[in-house]
Amino acid sequence: MENTVLIDRNEALKRFRPISGNSHKGVQGHALIVGGSYGKMGSVCLSSKACLKSGAGLVTAYIPKCGYEIVQTALPEAMVITDDYTDHITAIGYKIKVDAVAIGMGLGHHSDTQHALYHFLKMTAIPMVIDADALNILSENKSWFEMLPNQAVLTPHKKELERLIGSWNSHDEMIEKVKAFSGDFDVVVVVKGAPTYSVYLDSVFENTTGNQALATAGSGDVLSGIIAGLLSQGYAALDAGVLGVYLHGLTANIAVPEIGHHSFIASDCINNLGKAFLSLY
Ligand SMILES: NC(=O)C1=CN([C@@H]2O[C@H](COP(=O)(O)OP(=O)(O)OC[C@H]3O[C@@H](n4cnc5c(N)ncnc54)[C@H](O)[C@@H]3O)[C@@H](O)[C@H]2O)[C@@H](O)CC1
Ligand SMILES: Nc1ncnc2c1ncn2[C@@H]1O[C@H](COP(=O)(O)OP(=O)(O)O)[C@@H](O)[C@H]1O
Ligand SMILES: [Mg+2]
Structure with missing residues (x-):
């Protein structure tokens, strides 16, 4: 499609910032991951871990009580705040200062x-x-769309997108509807799929990394954590979306020669994030 920018290594490099030598966790960004419900705590573990592995200095998970031991055990690097209720979130209250939030994974x-x-x-x-x-x-x-913060990053897969903006008859129509939605509410929309498109106002970015190994439970939860990690470090919303999607896809390209499409799981995406970041040096 006309005016679509392909996001390859060069485009990713334009947006990537190495971490400075004198940084510390207090300036690397604090991200809050809000999600989880009974039976869906894994999504929060995946998102929180991906967030830490993307450079956030601190990550706090806000979850229902049933997830406390699960998250603390699966991810000792993360802090946890629990809701008053056991099985699902009933109020999102916290006294800490955070720089970015990812919300929705496993929320119910x-x-x-x-x-x-x-x-x-x-x-x-x-x-x-x-x-x-x-x-x-x-x-x-x-x-409630009116309440979305300016430049919030929405990360729908196609079914979620259809629920948000209604159906479309062609790819071009989908992109036009997403552009209009982005303009109406000043949001970045990351339309997940093969490939993933990041849209902000009239700008469209087509990702070039990733493969069918990512068609596995939790790989989207990992992406939300990566983007939140970049946002918490001060990346602009569109840069965080575009770079996050590039790195997320790259993990699958790196892993597939050793793991194959069938056996790649969302944790493999996280395990290969380091190599994906290193490829930008
Ligand atoms: N381990 C965990 O705790 C996991 C929790 N998850 C959570 O489970 C909840 C439900 O997520 P789902 O995405 O399954 O539910 P949805 O009901 O939103 O999506 C499922 C439907 O969308 C379709 N769909 C998915 N991707 C599509 C695509 N790219 N193109 C077209 N259709 C597509 C599916 O075929 C299915 O019909 C979310 O809160 C999610 O975060 C999932 O992420 C899986 C892992
Ligand atoms: N065939 C594919 N090729 C490339 N990327 C894919 C493919 N299938 C899925 N993905 C990616 O995997 C992720 C799936 O996200 P999502 O559907 O939200 O999963 P979940 O909710 O289980 O975490 C998206 O980033 C999507 O672009
Ligand atoms: Mg998802």
Whole structure:
């Protein structure tokens, strides 16, 4: 399509910033990962780990009580704040200062959780990734679009996108609808698929990395964590989206010669993030 920028290594390099020698965890960004419900805590573990492995100095997971031991055990590097309720999130309250948020992975759509999301969006204006069930809740409450923070990064797969903006008849029509949505609410939309397109206003970026190994549970949860990690370090929303998608796809390109398409799982995406970052030096 006309005016689409292909995101290859050169384009990724334009956006990538190495970490300075005198950095410390206090200036590397603190990201909050909000999600999880009974049976879906893995999504928060994956997203939080990917966030740490993308350079965030501190990561806190905000989860329902049932996930406390799961997240603390799976990921000792992350801090945890629990909701008052056991099985799902009912209110999103915290006293820490965070630089970026990713919300929605494994969140579910209980009415209490919908309420919590409403108040959170109303009160929160920091860089934000909105994924999975947070997108689905928004789709059921379209008047809430107005509350989205400027340049929030929305990361729908095609089904989630259809719930958000309605259906389309062609690729070009889909892109035009996403551009209009981006303009109406000043958001970056990362349309996940093969390939993934990142759209902001009239600009469209087509990713060149990734393969079918990523067609596996949790690989989108990993992407939300990567983008939140970049946002927390001060990357602009569009740069975080475009670079995050590039690195995420690259992990699969790096891993497939050894692991193959069938056996690659979302944790392999995380395990190869280091090599993906190193390829930019
Ligand atoms: N280990 C975990 O805890 C996991 C939790 N997850 C969470 O589970 C919840 C449900 O996520 P789902 O995405 O499964 O639910 P959805 O109901 O949003 O999506 C599932 C439907 O969308 C279709 N779909 C998915 N990707 C598509 C694509 N690229 N093009 C067209 N159709 C597509 C599927 O075929 C299916 O019909 C989310 O909160 C998610 O974060 C998942 O991420 C899987 C792993
Ligand atoms: N065939 C494919 N080729 C390239 N990337 C893919 C392919 N299938 C899935 N992906 C990527 O994997 C991720 C899947 O995200 P998502 O559907 O949200 O998964 P989950 O919710 O299970 O974490 C997206 O980044 C998507 O672009
Ligand atoms: Mg998903």
